[in-house]
Structures are given as structure tokens and as C-alpha cells.
Amino acid sequence: MILWFRHLPEKSLDVSEWKPxxxxxxxxTHYMKLVYLLMVIFFLAPEWFGERFTSITHLPLILIIILVFIIHxxxxxxxxxxxxxxxLTFRGIFFWLNTNAILSKKRFWIFMSLPFIALTIIPAITSLFLYGEIKSLILFISWFNLVISSSDxxxxxxxxxxxxxSEFCRGYYRV
Structure with a gap:
């Protein structure tokens, strides 16, 4: 079941068995500050490398951004x-997923990494074989997903x- 914009009921975890x-x-305490710093670095990186995505100005970038977020x-x-x-919950402009499921290390890593691999790494590699506006579009998708994947x-x-x-559940893990 997917709950939209509501929190899941708290799952009781034995703290002697489950570690943060x-x-x-x-x-x-400062995890989100690190994530915000990473987001700012990723956001500014195209400017540092001289890429401004100016060749895709006639495309509806806000629609592309929303689509990338939804696919992510x-x-x-x-x-x-x-x-x-x-x-799926949110605070301000930040969205995140919670689950009560107990996930193995492999599944949890795939859960965290697959959107980054599918929407940043693969498009970035694909862009090496493209040119023109389509290359800029693919790089834009890759870049935007990189920004929203900072925490991932x-x-x-x-x-x-x-x-x-290890097994993982709600910010805790056990071996």
C-alpha cells in the first residue's frame, strides 16, 4: 500500500538489536547540511564547467524537471x-519515501542507487555518443537527477x- 503525503505508523524496533x-x-545531526552542500555543489557544477544548457531553452524545462522527479x-x-x-512524504520542497519493510543490504542499496544509475550515470554515458540539442537534453536530465540524488x-x-x-528498516540496521 502506498500512502500519499502521510506518515506510516511507527514500527517498534528493539534498540538492543537494531542500531542507528x-x-x-x-x-x-548534520546529515542534511551535508546533503544540502552536495546539492549546491552539483547545482553549480555545470556553471564551473562552462555548460549552461542554453541550447535547450525552447524546451519546457519545468516539465522535464517534474518528469525526472516522478520517474526517480x-x-x-x-x-x-x-x-x-x-x-511518500514531504517538508517544504523536499520529498522522501519511507517504508516499514525490512530490506537486505543488496535490496536497500538497489533502492538507494537505482534512480541515480538509471537517470544520471546511464544518460551521462549515453550523451558521449550524441550531439546537439539531444545531448544537451540528456545531460540536463542527468544533471538534474544528480542534484536530487544527493541524499541517495x-x-x-x-x-x-x-x-x-545487514538488514535495514526505518533508519536502523541489524546484522
Whole structure:
């Protein structure tokens, strides 16, 4: 079941068995500041490299942005849809998915990484074989998804650090 813009009921986890996903208190407290910094860096990167996406000005960029965001979230949902309930929630302009499902390390890493791979890495590689306006469009899609994947990138790295037998649920993990 997918709950739109509502929180899932809290799942009780035995804290003697489940550890916080981010152990370091400082990093856990300032996690979103790191994500915002990463977003700003990714947002400004095209300017630093001299790319301004000026060749795609006649395309409806806001529509492309909305479409990329929706596809990004659908990919997340596709990975965990059969595992448990899902909630799409938001605060301000930031959206995120929650699930009560217990996910293996592999599935959780795929959940976090697949939208980044499918909408940033693959289009960026594909753009090497394209030219003109279509190349700019593909690079724009790749760039925008990179910006909205900032938290996913950090989480994917943190998931890889955990032991292979780890299971994850609601910001906690157990081995």
C-alpha cells in the first residue's frame, strides 16, 4: 500500500538489536547540511564547467524537471513495492519515501542507487555518443537527477560500508 503525503505508523524496533544507520552523532545531526552542500555543489557544477544548457531553452524545462522527479520516485517505489507499505512524504520542497519493510543490504542499496544509475550515470554515458540539442537534453536530465540524488548518493556509500548480512528498516540496521 502506498500512502500519499502521510506518515506510516511507527514500527517498534528493539534498540538492543537494531542500531542507528548513521552511528556518529555529529554526522547524524548534520546529515542534511551535508546533503544540502552536495546539492549546491552539483547545482553549480555545470556553471564551473562552462555548460549552461542554453541550447535547450525552447524546451519546457519545468516539465522535464517534474518528469525526472516522478520517474526517480517511481524507480524507488518499484524496488520496494512488494516488500511493504510505502509513504511518500514531504517538508517544504523536499520529498522522501519511507517504508516499514525490512530490506537486505543488496535490496536497500538497489533502492538507494537505482534512480541515480538509471537517470544520471546511464544518460551521462549515453550523451558521449550524441550531439546537439539531444545531448544537451540528456545531460540536463542527468544533471538534474544528480542534484536530487544527493541524499541517495550519501546513503548508498553508507550502505556499502555496512556488513553484507545487514538488514535495514526505518533508519536502523541489524546484522
Amino acid at each position: 544507520f548513521i552511528k556518529n552523532d555529529f554526522f547524524r 520516485e517511481i524507480i524507488h517505489i518499484f524496488v520496494i513495492n512488494s516488500k511493504g507499505d510505502i509513504s 548518493i550519501v546513503n548508498s556509500i553508507l550502505i556499502l560500508i555496512k556488513p553484507n548480512t
